[in-house]
Amino acid sequence: MLKFSLGDVPVRVHFSFLLIAFIFPADRLVDRGAWVLVAFLAILLHEAGHAFSARHYGAEPVTITLFALGGVTVYPATKDLTAPRRLVISAMGSIVGIVTGGIVLLMARAGVFDNASAVVEVAVTGFVWASLGWGLLNWIPIRPLDGGAMLTSFLEIVWPSRALIAAKVVSVIFGVGAAYLLWQFDSPFGAVFVLFIMMMGLGGRDGAPDDEDEAAISPEVVDPEPRRVSDDPPPEFPI
16 A cells, blocks of 8 residues: 655555556556556545645544545544535535646647647546546535535535435435436446445435544545544445
8 A cells, every 4th residue: 555645634545546547448558557647646636625625624634545446535523514614525626626627628728738649648638537527527416426415514504404314315316317327328337336326325424423533534435424544445435
């Protein structure tokens, strides 16, 4: 496992993160390598958005782990992390991705990379997809995506007594709808993947913590049940 720090935030990269190479359709090894590097950067920036916004609201310590197909940000949950603040924390990951990916996309359309090599073109396309594309998709209100966590926090503000059940109902509606569309567009793997994510998200619970020793986990983790930070890679399936 690779370990380093992003500012004061410890980052761990599990060897399973290399599985991300196999979701990129490329024949050349160098292209897959470029994709892994830009996906690493995009996901790290996404998690940094969650991590540093959590630290802004006083969460400490905060850790980032990248593994399998994504990452997770873990931080101690306190009563100071109110629903509006958790909404901001959930949104910041995708906001960072949308902004950075959008900048690279604008640079590409402005001709900055017109004379670049094929590998650079692959890297640019991959980064835009992994940051801007995934940032937008991650706002779909399916728990435990960012959008699902944002919806839950919003409902806790306007309808606290029924927030969690309402968020799960919306998650099922959007999850089943997205799976149906993917199946119709001849993407059975995508349909099963969305349903898997949705079902895992239904088992979690959100809301203000009962005590200050619980841990809050960013929306990228499929099982948002609070858990202690350890040296082992998180057991949840990342997205």
